[in-house]
Amino acid sequence: MKVILRLTLILLAVILVAVLGTASFVKAKQASDLREQLERSGAQAKDLRGQIRSLKGEIETLEEKLRELAAQNALLAAQQPSAEPPKTAGLAQSCPAPGPNRTLDQAQFGRQPLEMRYKPGVLRVSNDGQSAIVTAAAGSSLKIGPEIFDLVRIHFYRPEGGQVDGKPVSLVAHLVHRIASGQTVVVSVPIRESAFQHRTIWQILNNLPNKGAPEATISNISIDPAQLLPENLSYQVYEGTLPVPPCTEKVRFYQLRTPIGISKDQLERFLMRVKAPSFKDSAIRPPAAGKAA
Numbered sequence: 099m100k101v102i103l104r105l106t107l108i109l110l111a112v113i114l115v116a117v118l119g120t121a122s123f124v125k126a127k128q129a130s131d132l133r134e135q136l137e138r139s140g141a142q143a144k145d146l147r148g149q150i151r152s153l154k155g156e157i158e159t160l161e162e163k164l165r166e167l168a169a170q171n172a173l174l175a176a177q178q179p180s181a182e183p184p185k186t187a188g189l190a191q192s193c194p195a196p197g198p199n200r201t202l203d204q205a206q207f208g209r210q211p212l213e214m215r216y217k218p219g220v221l222r223v224s225n226d227g228q229s230a231i232v233t234a235a236a237g238s239s240l241k242i243g244p245e246i247f248d249l250v251r252i253h254f255y256r257p258e259g260g261q262v263d264g265k266p267v268s269l270v271a272h273l274v275h276r277i278a279s280g281q282t283v284v285v286s287v288p289i290r291e292s293a294f295q296h297r298t299i300w301q302i303l304n305n306l307p308n309k310g311a312p313e314a315t316i317s318n319i320s321i322d323p324a325q326l327l328p329e330n331l332s333y334q335v336y337e338g339t340l341p342v343p344p345c346t347e348k349v350r351f352y353q354l355r356t357p358i359g360i361s362k363d364q365l366e367r368f369l370m371r372v373k374a375p376s377f378k379d380s381a382i383r384p385p386a387a388g389k390a391a
Contacts, residue, residue: 210242210243211242211331212240212242212285212331212333212352213240213241213242214240214323214324214327215238215239215240215241216238216239216249216322216323216324217235217237217238217322218235218320218321218322219234219235219236219237219238219320219321220235220315220316220317220319220320220321221301221302221305221314221315221316221319221320221321222235222313222314222315222316223302223305223306223307223313223314223316224307224311224312224313224314225306225307225308225309225310225311225371225372226309226310226342226343227309227310227372228255228342228343228372229253229254229255229342229372230253230254230255230302230303230306230368230371230372231251231252231253231254231313232251232252232254232302232321233250233251233313234249234250234251234252234323236248238323239275240273240275240283240285242283242352245277246277247275247276247277247281247283248275248276248277249273249274249275249323250274250275250276251274252271252272252273252274252323252326253271253272253274253340253342254269254270254271254272254289254299254302254368255269255270255272255341255342256268256269256270256368256369257269257270257341258341265288266290267288267289267290267357268289268290268291268360268365269289269360269365269368270286270287270288270289271286271287271289271326271358272284272285272286272287272340272342273285273286273287273323273326274340281350282340282346282348282349282350283349283350283351283352284340284349284350284351284352285327285333285352285354286351286352286353286354287326287327287328287354287357287358288353288354288356288357288358289357289358289359289360290357290358290359290360291359291360291361291362291365292359292360292361293359293361294359294361295360295361295363295364296358296359296360296361296364297325298321298322298325298326299326299360299364300364301319301321302321303364303367303368303371305319306368306371306372308371309371309372326358327354327358328354328356328357328358329356330354330355330356331354331356332354332355332356333352333353333354333355334352334353334355335350335351335352335353336350336351336353337349337350337351338351
């Protein structure tokens with residue numbers, strides 16, 4: 099009887115060892131399979147991250163190409179004869195008297211920061227008899243919220259009565275932007291007489307052609323539109339009409355509150371060159387070092 103009991107216990111021990119060994123093997127196999135799955139998942143995640151980086155680079159390249167195409171389209175649209183009144187010998191026709199400006203909802207339009215993405219470009223300037231016009235180089239843009247507008251040109255003109263919003267100014271610079279949909283946006287910079295010359299405006303005025311002459315390209319001079327902006331970009335926004343050709347209507351104006359300065363000599367030069375048909379005078383002296391406004 100004792101022998102039988104002993105054999106039974108031995109048999110049960112063997113069975114228990116076999117069961118435990120089988121369970122350990124199954125767990126080890128499951129752990130091995132899990133490790134393989136984790137390794138495969140890690141490799142797949144690494145491949146996906148590489149694909150995402152590649153796609154992100156392609157998207158950025160496409161966005162840059164789209165911005166370049168939009169800038170080219172804006173420049174072409176700006177040069178369309180149908181968009182402007184007829185010209186005679188390069189002189190601009192006067193715009194009809196504009197209607198009253200319409201103040202836009204400041205809560206909707208007046209809280210978005212103006213993000214200038216301007217780039218320097220070769221100076222191209224013309225004189226249509228009402229304003230000095232700088233043609234912007236491709237690649238400069240203005241971001242307002244989700245919208246990106248391409249800088250097309252810059253107009254310098256003397257406002258009616260020498261005032262903007264009831265405040266005296268010498269000149270106004272209109273940085274004209276356009277988006278592919280056709281919407282025109284202007285950043286309006288008031289310019290007041292000061293004790294110092296403005297270096298960028300000096301470069302423009304010193305190369306301004308005579309009234310009605312073809313546009314001048316000055317290949318050895320680079321103009322940065324950002325130099326025409328004050329440090330404080332706070333503004334009031336309204337809708338109105340461009341006061342100089344092409345007299346575009348329903349333009350969104352961002353009227354900056356802070357002016358930039360020019361010297362009395364620069365203001366007189368602008369008035370003589372733009373108003374006189376063939377005025378010729380000696381070039382004004384460049385700003386002294388550290389004296390640019």
